[in-house]
Amino acid sequence: MTKPSRQISPQTLQMLAVRDARDRAAFSRLFDYFAPRLKGFIMRSGTGSGQAEEIVQDVMLTVWRKASMFDPQRANVSAWIYQIARNRQIDVIRKENRPLPEALGAPPADEPDASQILAVEQEAGQLKDALARLKPDQREIIEKAYLGELTHQEISTQTGLPLGTIKSRIRLGLERLRHELKDAR
Amino acid sequence: MRGKMTAITHHIPDALLAAYAAGSLPQPYALVVASHISLCLDCRATFDAHQAAGGAVLDTAERAHLSNGVKARVLEQLDAPVAPEPVFQRSGVFPGPVMEVLKGKPPRWRTVGGGVRQSILSATGEGSVRLLFIPPGQAVPDHSHNGLELTLVLQGSFSDETGRFGVGDMEVADEHLEHTPVADVGAPCICLAATDAPLRFRTLVPRLLQPLFRI
Numbered sequence A: 001m002t003k004p005s006r007q008i009s010p011q012t013l014q015m016l017a018v019r020d021a022r023d024r025a026a027f028s029r030l031f032d033y034f035a036p037r038l039k040g041f042i043m044r045s046g047t048g049s050g051q052a053e054e055i056v057q058d059v060m061l062t063v064w065r066k067a068s069m070f071d072p073q074r075a076n077v078s079a080w081i082y083q084i085a086r087n088r089q090i091d092v093i094r095k096e097n098r099p100l101p102e103a104l105g106a107p108p109a110d111e112p113d114a115s116q117i118l119a120v121e122q123e124a125g126q127l128k129d130a131l132a133r134l135k136p137d138q139r140e141i142i143e144k145a146y147l148g149e150l151t152h153q154e155i156s157t158q159t160g161l162p163l164g165t166i167k168s169r170i171r172l173g174l175e176r177l178r179h180e181l182k183d184a185r
Numbered sequence B: 001m002r003g004k005m006t007a008i009t010h011h012i013p014d015a016l017l018a019a020y021a022a023g024s025l026p027q028p029y030a031l032v033v034a035s036h037i038s039l040c041l042d043c044r045a046t047f048d049a050h051q052a053a054g055g056a057v058l059d060t061a062e063r064a065h066l067s068n069g070v071k072a073r074v075l076e077q078l079d080a081p082v083a084p085e086p087v088f089q090r091s092g093v094f095p096g097p098v099m100e101v102l103k104g105k106p107p108r109w110r111t112v113g114g115g116v117r118q119s120i121l122s123a124t125g126e127g128s129v130r131l132l133f134i135p136p137g138q139a140v141p142d143h144s145h146n147g148l149e150l151t152l153v154l155q156g157s158f159s160d161e162t163g164r165f166g167v168g169d170m171e172v173a174d175e176h177l178e179h180t181p182v183a184d185v186g187a188p189c190i191c192l193a194a195t196d197a198p199l200r201f202r203t204l205v206p207r208l209l210q211p212l213f214r215i
């Protein structure tokens, strides 16, 4: 069985151009794609338009400044930006620093594994499709969960998205990174 | 990259990891979860998977119109100098997230009796998180908790009614679990423990003294 093969998405290519070549035109296009979505996402939790735009600015600046940490072998661009956005929302709205895991270190820029990047993207695309196929009420619960509006007790009672395959795929990327970092030492 | 790793057998339950990835976990628990992820590749992969799910939600979010000037303000700041943020590395048995709360300094231990020491990292209305130092063979004082308690082993190991917990293992105990963790023989057991309520040590310190010790 063959699936229609997908290409690496424009957002990933733009993000790699930002990371590796500090490409402003690519950043500008990433901004056009993500900033309106980020604002919509942030406002869904009840944040006003003005404050949401300030958070969007901070998030997009972080995308530029921390681009070296972007590793498409472990996360697609949306996943990476989602986490930056949630961190910033928590800083601004709850006035606290969210404890973050130790960073694994910047991915080595040479020899990116295109098949791994593509596989992470495909899995992320399938997750998006799965989200779209959910019944509206189920979908709303998932959205609320990832907007940070449900407690862990509330999350434990709901049926989740199928995360197993993307998790296995990401694990390969993590193992590869760990291996490369060890070799680099 | 971690040097020798012992096999971790007690991981973060998925709902907690999802809540952590989504940013809805109270700070004391979030610190324990972030510390476990720092030690555990498997939970890091699950954490990343939850970020991918969050990314899907972001990707499909309804787009909101941006005011004029937002993009220009971002573009003109791209070259602005930024002060580097301090990065807190792991130090000895203490993972990076713990070192961040300790601001890079070693913990300040306080004796709570029976050779047990603690170092409170934060205590607020949302709960508390502390480091515990338990000599080998010593029981963590019999305690109960009102709600969820997360305990991550950083050094040595302990055992209780539910099993054995070694370095990197995280015990999840709810209010129904009456347990008596005992540090195993060997190195003293050092744990990171979070609760959503002040711990009530039952046998060691009279209740009246609790505010004094903040336990």
Ligand SMILES: [Zn+2]
Binding pocket: B008, B010, B011, B012, B036, B040, B041, B042, B043, B044
């Ligand atoms: Zn784990």
